[in-house]
Amino acid sequence: MLVLSRKTGESIMIGDQIEVKVLAVEGDQVKIGIVAPKAVKVHRAEVFEAIQEQNREALTFSNELLNKLKRNK
Incomplete structure (x- = not known):
């Protein structure tokens, strides 16, 4: 991590x-x-973390849905 000191306007x-x-x-x-x-x-x-979590949940749901569809064939 880079740590910098800056003043207002810098x-x-x-x-x-x-x-x-x-x-x-x-x-x-x-x-x-x-x-x-x-x-x-x-x-x-x-906000970034919430977006990432929603993306993970969407992937999990998609995998479950795909598996369910495969079983129904």
């Missing part, structure tokens, strides 16, 4: 197309802005 670059900028620091909250190409999906970690 940013870091990830590759040559993604910029993460510190917009404000208010108490224990940091507001950041992310500039990235539209093709790059940007999610909060908890």
Whole structure:
């Protein structure tokens, strides 16, 4: 893990197309802005994890459905 210190208004670059900028620091909250190409999906970690879990559940359901269909032939 790379750990960087940044002040309000400063940013870091990830590759040559993604910029993460510190917009404000208010108490224990940091507001950041992310500039990235539209093709790059940007999610909060908890949203990303929920999406991953839903994808896993969908795969499990699909396998169960396929097995059920195979048995019915």
